[in-house]
Amino acid sequence: MRLEQLEAFLAVAETGSFQAAARRCGVTQSTVSRQVQSLESELDAVLFHRTTQIKLTVAGDVLLPRARRISQDWQQATNEIADLMAGKQPELCVAAIHSVCAYLLPTVLQQFCQDYPQVQMRVTALGSDRALKVLRDGLVDIVIVMDNPRLTISTDMHVQTLYEEPVEVLMAADHPLTQFEIVPWDALTRYPQVVFKDGYGMQRLVQE
Template sequence: MTLKQIRYFIAVAELGSISAAAQTVFISQSTLTLAIQQLEEELDAALFTRSAKGMTLTHQGHQFLRQSNLIQSTVQSAKRNLQAFNYQEEGELVIGVTSLVAGYFLADLLTRFQLAYPKVGVSVVEDERHYVEHLLVNGEIDVGVLILSNLENRQALQTEVLVHSPYRLWLPTRHPLLDYDSISLADAAAEPLIQLNADEMAHNARSFWRQLDHSPNIILRTNSTEAVRSLVASGFGLSIQPDITHRPWSLEGDIIEARSLHDLNDTLDVGLAWRRGSQRPAMVDAFLSVVRGGHR
């Protein structure tokens, strides 16, 4: 039994007609008829008497209508109470982020949190991962949104992964590797490569290059994701990047292709971190709830 079925049942009971109820709840008559039939099967009871004139509640239908109105009223009351709590809640929340995460996650998380808690003041500290960790452990910030792959203070921090982002090879259009049925790390290593250094990406890259017997042909290192896009799209070199950073075009409008590497299974793990052990500030729980709701 679902809340939708209950809403549909109430509409039919009040209007006495499938066609009128279908217009009210904005679904087709066939969908509404099926929903009522499934509800009657679930309850093992006939809720309506059908006739040419419409739908009339049976005795069991009247009993269920009273319960249905109570259920709907309870749900609406719960929603109102929660929304009232969110909008009345006041406080401060300090979030720590690293540079790469700030570019791809921060705006969405802050927008959703401030819609739910408009009276909460939010401030953001952007810095390198090790310093964000230091601030979290010392209690100087409330929660961190960062790459979790390289965390050092795991015993002092509690974490929750939001995204496991796989790595893929970025190529310009018409590159010969695009004709391969399968591309390997060795294939990529033989090509001129552009390395993104922002947010410890070079450290992460070294972990998957270790499986090769020879060093990759890295011809340029940069802290700018946009520079990587432009250079790849223009044919200057290739790059291996996590999917969270991929966009199919550069700032100049040139196409960037992305292909999986069959022997690269590493992921870039992005998520939340907060201090372990001590009681969390109420605003951290609120933030975790909002973020979790958007990343199921």
Template sequence: MDREQLAAFDQVAREASFTRAAIALGLGQPAVSARIRALEDQVGGALFTRGRRVALTALGESLLPYARRALEVLSEGLEAARLAQVGQRGRVRLGTLGSVAGGLVGPALGAFVRGHPEVECLVRAGDHERIVALLLDGLVDLGIVTWPCPEPVAAELQDVLRFHEPVLLVARPGHPVTTRADLAADELVRLGRPMFRLRWWQGQHPLLTRLAEQAGTPVEIPMETARALALEGAGVGFFVRTYVAEDLARGTLVEVAVRDLPPVFRDTALVRRRRGGPLSPAAAALVELLRRQAAALGVLEGGRGPVSAGRRSRGAAPIRRQGRR
């Protein structure tokens, strides 16, 4: 039984006439009759009494509500498929590092939800290893991970967008490190206590780790806890810019320049499985919003290509691999 047969059955029942049903459907009467006969063969009996007046049989009356329900569900399914083709229906699953969930992902995701209210959106946050595992297991369509990915994972993933952002030393206004006009690294070690040790990379950045150790007992805590303590003036730390962008804009945290400290950057990428098939229109729309948000934040890196383990962040020394957030 197919949609055309059910539609003919429904229309004949509405019109109580094969002729009028054929006109309404834009078909010849023989075509309508053939569809009804095919349907009757499948259900095992007559659906209509045929005479001067066409009327439903008991079998036809029992089938009609189910036929109409099937037509309605099929129509909804076809509409959902049409909307999915233009990115207005479907599902998008994104995995993201917690460190970019706010400044980068949050605004882009908000714009996506407003523009695609019928698309189911699932976002999972975690560290680098968790997001990679979700990608490789097919549990998310896209993921933001630290860059570059080590082999052999690199062979399984393909980058879609790349992000390159500075890592800033920040503190609460009035903290001793903010009162020096020309702060040097040795003064930071003396005044920046406690100094939070945060892992923004595929491990610990050797230069920043050394500074934290020289400052005394380093405090290794989650980034959200470190930010809260920094806001209270209970320490200083190196944060990726997008993570503290709102705090800097409000003036609750300030960037501290260190004259003899080279620039430090953190690289990440929006990636997908290389063998995952084409992106859905909805996923492509989210990618475009992430691209725009990254460009607005000044962290979008040009160029697209396969994820590779052969590149190293500009301005960053080699790092010892550990957890990544």
């Protein structure tokens, strides 16, 4: 079964005439007739009642909606490929800190892809400083980082708070800081710390 056979079948079914179908397809009437006959031969079924008025047979009625769907899918595929080759396919580029990529984005992205299947997603895990840099350089569309007013207050970007979470300190059970229910920053600075390397929002927050 070839696409041109289905197109000829659809043209006859929708115009009610082999002659009109030929004009629509831009071919001769004999070509349309051969394509329909070839399709009938492959299906081993007559698709049209060939009388003074062309009408679909029961087999033709069964084929019609499926042929339309195949034709529409093919047209959509060719359009999408043409857009892709022309650089027109929509793409959303996101940079986010590693914890967001690991724990929050998977379910969000799954729903986004279901709602917007035509959009290509590209996600990169970066530290806050690096993520903001690639945003300013125009390499990504959205970043999800730890908020730092020194870095995010700018006229060239819009900042929106997505959620808030506490900063937790991991320490030994007998550490002096366990006396605090909430550890003060000034108390924390008195002890050696293991923090993220430069370029990460948490490291900058602890330093400041």
